[in-house]
Amino acid sequence: MSFLKKLFAICIMLALLTGAAIYFWAGQPIQGKSGEQAVPFTVRPGSHLRDAADQIVAAGVPVNPALLTLLARVTWQADKIKAGSYELKPGATPRTLLRQLVRGQFAQESLVIIEGWTFRQMRRAVAEHPGLKHDTVDLTDAQLLAKIPLDAKHPEGLFFPDTYLFAKGASDLQVYRQANAELASHLNDAWSKRAASLPYKSPYEALIMASIVEKETGRKEDRSTIASVFVNRLKAGMMLQTDPSVIYGMGEQYSGNIRKRDLQADTAYNTYTRSGLPPTPIALPGAESLQAALAPANTDALYFVARGDGSSQFSSNLGDHNRAVNKYIRGGN
Structure with missing residues (x-):
């Protein structure tokens, strides 16, 4: 065998051995200093592959940056990594790490917006979340609405209470936009399926009613009946007389x-x-309150009073209502 053939064979053998070694290394768990805890790290925008590898190591991920760079190159993924904030889970391998970087599987944060919160409470929760970039904290409500953008004068009720997921370091404006889009979707769907003869001139008026229902009870079984009380009052020209609005x-x-x-x-x-109705919603209503406002129970009830166990006693006339008040509020018979 000629020298060149031998050299070529040696090169092929070395390449195969190197490939096998990299393949083996890429499948081994990365043993982090933090034991069973996830290791957060960030790849800065504009970073080249080796820069990104160095940033990952500097954040506390004990991976060989040269081998990680080589793995990305031999798998033709060197130019596909995405900047962002990540977390390396316990037991992750260099292969799964590279997959995260290529797919942009950013570290997920969550924020829970509670049904019945006011917009002021929502803003406080968003402003205090450590995983968000706070781009709106110094904006007025009007400026925030313009950023979404929303052609509205009052923010109350325009955001859907739910759990929102986002990449760590995302702008807080993203949460507001997600929550508003969700509210619009739920409201439009409920409006399209609304019952006949409701006393609302627009979906916004239905939203106001839903917010009242949300604040009047946390008991889902009573929501449609409470909505029917207020609908019946509106139809009869009676005052709503709802304390949460006051x-x-x-x-x-x-x-x-x-x-x-x-x-x-x-x-x-x-x-x-x-x-x-009051001029705006008074809280952030959830899906069940929206459904109740637009598909209320078919009753002749005009009054209700809390029984003290979370449920309500409904009445269709003032005499029955006064007796219910005497029994459940004043402790009479």
Whole structure:
């Protein structure tokens, strides 16, 4: 065998051995300093492959940067890595690490927006979340709505309460946009399937009603009947007389107790002094409250009172209602 043939054979053998060694190495778990904890790391925008590998190692991932770079090159993925924030899970291998970088499998964060929260509470939760980039924290409500963008004057009720997932370091504006899109989807769907003869002129009025239902009870079994009470009152030209709306109108003056003088103090949200719906939603309603507002139970109920166990007693006339109040509120027979 000539020298050149021998040299070629040796090169082929070395290449095969190198490939086998890299393949073996790529499948071995990366043993991190943090034991069973995930290791967070960030690849900065504009980073080349070796720069990215060095950033990963500097963050505490004990992977050989030269071998990781070689693995990416021999698998034709060197120019496919994506910048962003990641987490290396316990037991991950160099192969799974490279897959994360190529697919952009960023570290996931979550934020829970609770049904019945006000928009002020939502803004506080977003502003306090450590996994978000806070681009809106210094904006007024009006400026925030313009950024989404939304042609609205008041933000209350325009965001759907749910659990939102996002990449670590994502802009908080993304959460607001997701939550608003979800609300629009749920509201439009419920509006398209609404019951006949409802006293709403627009989906926004239905949203206002849904927010009242949301604040009046946390018991899903009662929501459609409570919605029917308020629908029946609107149809009859009666005052809604819903305390949560009065409380919303009081703002920071509300101290935990609602008094007679609060019910008599006229505000845009005082449904004891003003007829019809309040001017805006009073909270962030969930799917069940939206459904209740647009498909209320078919009842003749005009009143309800809390029984003390989370449920409500419904009445179709004032006499029955007064007896229910005496029994459940005053402790009479």
